[in-house]
Amino acid sequence: MKTIAALCLWEERIAPRYDRSQKVLVVHLDHGKAVEASTIAVEHLDREELCKTLIAMKINTLICGGVVDPCRRTLEQAGVKIIDNVIGSPQAVLSRHLAGALSSGTVVD
Amino acid sequence: MKRLQTPIPPELILDHLAVGVFTVDPDFLITSFNAQAEELTGFTRKEALGRRCYEIFRADMCFEGHCALRRAMDSKSSIVRERANILDKRNQERPVEISAAVLRDKTGAIIGGVETIQDDSNRAALEKQVKASYSFGDVIGKSPAMQTLFEALPVLSATDSTMLILGETGTGKGLTARAAHNASPRREGPFVKVNCAALPAPLLESELFGYRKGAFTDARSDKPGMFELAHGGTIFLDEIGEMDIGLQAKLLQVLEDKEFYPLGGVRPVKADARVIASTNRDLASMVREKRFRDDLYYRLQVAQLELPPLRERREDIPLLAARFLQEQGALEGHTARGLSSAALKLLMEYGFPGNVRELRNILEYAAALKPGGRIEPADMPRYLLRIDCPPAGAQRAAAAETAPQSDSTPDPTPERSETERKAVTDALHQAKGSRSETARLLGISRTTLWRKMKQLGLGW
Numbered sequence: 001m002k003t004i005a006a007l008c009l010w011e012e013r014i015a016p017r018y019d020r021s022q023k024v025l026v027v028h029l030d031h032g033k034a035v036e037a038s039t040i041a042v043e044h045l046d047r048e049e050l051c052k053t054l055i056a057m058k059i060n061t062l063i064c065g066g067v068v069d070p071c072r073r074t075l076e077q078a079g080v081k082i083i084d085n086v087i088g089s090p091q092a093v094l095s096r097h098l099a100g101a102l103s104s105g106t107v108v109d
Numbered sequence: 110m111k112r113l114q115t116p117i118p119p120e121l122i123l124d125h126l127a128v129g130v131f132t133v134d135p136d137f138l139i140t141s142f143n144a145q146a147e148e149l150t151g152f153t154r155k156e157a158l159g160r161r162c163y164e165i166f167r168a169d170m171c172f173e174g175h176c177a178l179r180r181a182m183d184s185k186s187s188i189v190r191e192r193a194n195i196l197d198k199r200n201q202e203r204p205v206e207i208s209a210a211v212l213r214d215k216t217g218a219i220i221g222g223v224e225t226i227q228d229d230s231n232r233a234a235l236e237k238q239v240k241a242s243y244s245f246g247d248v249i250g251k252s253p254a255m256q257t258l259f260e261a262l263p264v265l266s267a268t269d270s271t272m273l274i275l276g277e278t279g280t281g282k283g284l285t286a287r288a289a290h291n292a293s294p295r296r297e298g299p300f301v302k303v304n305c306a307a308l309p310a311p312l313l314e315s316e317l318f319g320y321r322k323g324a325f326t327d328a329r330s331d332k333p334g335m336f337e338l339a340h341g342g343t344i345f346l347d348e349i350g351e352m353d354i355g356l357q358a359k360l361l362q363v364l365e366d367k368e369f370y371p372l373g374g375v376r377p378v379k380a381d382a383r384v385i386a387s388t389n390r391d392l393a394s395m396v397r398e399k400r401f402r403d404d405l406y407y408r409l410q411v412a413q414l415e416l417p418p419l420r421e422r423r424e425d426i427p428l429l430a431a432r433f434l435q436e437q438g439a440l441e442g443h444t445a446r447g448l449s450s451a452a453l454k455l456l457m458e459y460g461f462p463g464n465v466r467e468l469r470n471i472l473e474y475a476a477a478l479k480p481g482g483r484i485e486p487a488d489m490p491r492y493l494l495r496i497d498c499p500p501a502g503a504q505r506a507a508a509a510e511t512a513p514q515s516d517s518t519p520d521p522t523p524e525r526s527e528t529e530r531k532a533v534t535d536a537l538h539q540a541k542g543s544r545s546e547t548a549r550l551l552g553i554s555r556t557t558l559w560r561k562m563k564q565l566g567l568g569w
Contacts, residue, residue, distance in 0.1 A: 010172065016164045017196050020172040066167055066196040085198055087164050105198075107156065 003029045005097060006054055007090050008064035009039075014086050014093055016065035019047040025090050026057065032098060047071050054080065063093060063102065129205075129226035132212060133178060137162050140221060149205065149226055151198030162224075168193040168205070177209040178222040185211055185219070192229060204233035246288025248281050249432055252422035258285075258414060265412040266292035271364060273349075273409045274387040276416030279466030279552050282387035283347060285416060290343040295383055298342025301335050305346055306556070310353035315372050318359070324373025334371060336363065339382035349409070350390030354402060361405045384409075419461040419468060426456050426468065433469050434484075437476045448484045455486050459493060463552020470552050490550055492535035530565045533558070537567075 007025040008015035015021040022043045028036040042050050051071050054062065055078040062075060063083045075082060086093055088108035096102040120141070123130050129146035131139055142157040142165075150157070152165050162178065163171035170176060170193045177188045188209040194202050209224045243251045245262045265272060266289040274282045283302070290300045308316055319334030335344055346352075352360070363369045364384060368377040386409050395401035419426065430448055448456070452475075461467050475488040486494060532551065540546035548558040562568070 013161070013164070016167045017172065020169075065164065066198070066200050068196065068200060068202060072200065084200065087160060107160070 001031060003060040004058060005029060005061040005063060005094075006057070006059040007093060008062070009090055012089065014063065014065060014088055014090060016087075018062075018064045018067040018071060018084075019050070021050065021064070024050075024054070025094075026059070027094060029098075032100065034094070034098060048074075051075055061097075063097060127227075130223065131157070131162070131166075131226075132221055132223045133162050134221045135182070135219065137176075137178065137222075139165060146226060149197065149203065149228060150195065166224075166226075167196040168207070169195075177207055178224055181209040182211050182219060182222050187211075195226070204229040206232075243428065245285075246291055247284050248288050249428060250422060250425040251428055252417070252425045254417040254422050255425060258416070261414065262289060263292055265289065265414070267294070268412065269294070269383055270411040271383070271409050272385040272412045272414065273392075274385065274414050274416065275392070276387070276389060277418045277464055278389050278554070278557065279461075279464030280416040280418060281465050282389075282416060283345070285414065286343070286345045286347075286385045286387060289385060290345075290383075293343065293383065295342050298382075299339055300343050300345065301339040301382070302345045302347060303335050304348055306348040306351035310356050313352070314356055314359065317356075318363075318369050318371050319378075320372035321374045324371070328373060331371075334369075336369060336380050336382055337371075337378060340379075341381055342383070344382040344384055346384065346386040348388055349386040350388035350392055350395060350401065354400070357402045357405045361402065361408060364405075364408050419464045423457055427453060429465060429468055430456065430472060433472045434476060437473060449486070451486050452484050452489065455489060455493065461552075467552025470549050474550065490536070491539050492532050492550070529561065530567070533561060533565060533567060 005027045007027070008018055008021035009023040009025055010016060010020055011022070022041070023039050024042050026038050026040060027034050040053075042053065045053060047068065048071070051074045054075065059080060061081045061083060063086055065085060065087065067075075067082060067084050072082060072084075083097075083102055083104050083106075085105045086102065086107075088096075088106075092108040093102065093106075096106060096108050120143075123141070123143040124145075126143060126145060129149045130141075130143045131146045132141045134140050139157050139160055139162055142152075142154045146157070147153055150165055150167075157165045163176070170191075177191055177193075181188045188207075190206050190208055192204065193207055194204050196202055206227045206229045207224055209222055211219050212221045212223050214220045243249055243259075245259045248255075248258075248262075250256075250258075262285070272286075272289060274285050276282050286302075287300060290296060303313075303317060305313060307313075315332070315334065317334050317336055319332050319337055320328050322328055322330050346360075359369070363380050366377075367380050369380055370377055392401055392406055392410075396403045396406050419429075427448075430453070434447065456468065456471070463470070471490055471493060472484075474490050475484045479485070479488045533547070536547045536550045540550055544555055544558060548555045551558065553561070
């Protein structure tokens with residue numbers, strides 16, 4: 001099964017706040033394995049525009065720190081699974097996600 | 110003095126404080142985190158210790174280059190009582206007040222920083238309340254006249270009574286009607302606006318009440334009217350003073366019976382819409398002159414509001430100007446800009462026959478000329494700089510002129526006509542002859558401009 005995960009980044013860490021993300025690491029997964037990854041700059045987008053962008057990219061999972069309510073609702077209504085309050089480096093967090101062991105509130109360093 | 114048997118651990122003292130306290134090492138990793146910090150952030154001490162402070166604290170200032178702890182450490186001084194918004198673990202934004210200071214060891218070397226956080230929700234709520242008292246929906250003002258209006262509006266909005274909004278052109282009747290709808294129990298329903306001056310009587314009748322198939326030659330299918338479309342919501346009848354007297358009778362019947370017959374219809378349709386009407390006409394005079402039905406007038410004015418012209422609430426001009434410039438800046442992505450004192454003085458002395466709409470248009474024009482910068486008088490429309498606009502008397506008369514006029518209205522005085530002719534010709538020149546742009550610059554509708562030009566003998 002092919003899915004897309006988006007990891008919000010701030011200064012090479014998982015962004016503590018979704019609405020302050022500088023970049024988004026977009027990872028295409030096929031049966032749980034990363035097959036393609038790219039980074040997009042999103043610093044210029046406000047939080048609503050970021051929601052629209054992520055929904056347009058048809059992401060399935062969003063991994064980030066805190067997410068304010070209006071954005072959470074918009075994303076969830078679009079079918080995006082949110083794994084929030086995650087702390088750590090994107091590499092360590094992605095590894096945990098690929099292992100199927102990432103949940104909201106996970107801290108990996 | 111009696112000595113304590115056991116010294117009180119500092120952690121215990123910190124946990125009993127009513128303020129959040131945490132400390133960091135020089136790498137901004139959290140080294141202590143008291144009970145109140147747990148309460149405010151939603152993170153437990155165990156979760157917070159050893160983490161980067163911005164990953165737990167998640168304040169707006171952390172991501173904007175204004176980190177209070179970093180500033181305190183860089184400047185080796187204290188940061189006192191600054192305001193921030195944190196995002197707690199429950200994903201709720203919370204206003205806080207913070208202070209930060211450096212921590213030194215016995216030799217004076219910096220070993221980290223300490224920050225205190227206090228919940229500031231009450232002050233933020235109070236400020237919001239004060240700010241809200243200067244507005245009702247999108248209608249804003251702090252003048253006594255507007256304050257009286259803001260007191261009445263929530264009460265009147267909560268009822269289902271017919272509402273009549275009076276005021277010169279551009280005073281915000283439409284915005285007030287929309288705000289009243291949004292504050293009413295019908296807010297989830299539709300808000301349908303009908304301009305009674307825009308259509309001739311037969312067309313307006315079919316627009317309001319709809320028609321049934323076969324009602325006339327081209328009626329090939331049923332068409333719902335605005336009253337049906339407004340079911341469960343509000344119908345806003347703008348420029349009700351222009352409504353044909355025959356149609357007024359039908360409207361009165363709807364208000365009385367709460368039902369109506371579409372054109373060609375044999376069964377009545379229930380009318381479940383609150384009616385809000387507005388006009389810039391003097392309806393009481395029209396009633397005396399038998400040009401408006403008295404029974405409809407009395408039915409409409411159950412809840413009556415009068416919006417003051419801008420020249421009678423000049424103290425609102427800076428507030429309105431700031432709001433319009435802020436909105437314009439947000440739309441165009443500029444940083445906040447302002448008015449120079451000379452530009453503000455010019456606005457404060459102008460008569461605003463087009464009222465708030467004209468002020469908005471003036472600022473839109475000026476903002477387009479000066480994106481991002483401070484607006485000077487030279488950035489204002491030229492007619493504003495040239496025209497001699499005494500603040501009250503003559504402008505009131507000029508403003509009255511912008512209302513639709515009947516044949517019985519006396520002609521304006523030669524002086525006023527000249528002033529108006531100059532304003533219109535200057536605006537026409539500035540708009541390079543575009544009627545729509547001229548109307549926009551003057552803060553009046555195209556129809557009013559047409560009427561004005563006809564009256565002044567200027568070719569359309």
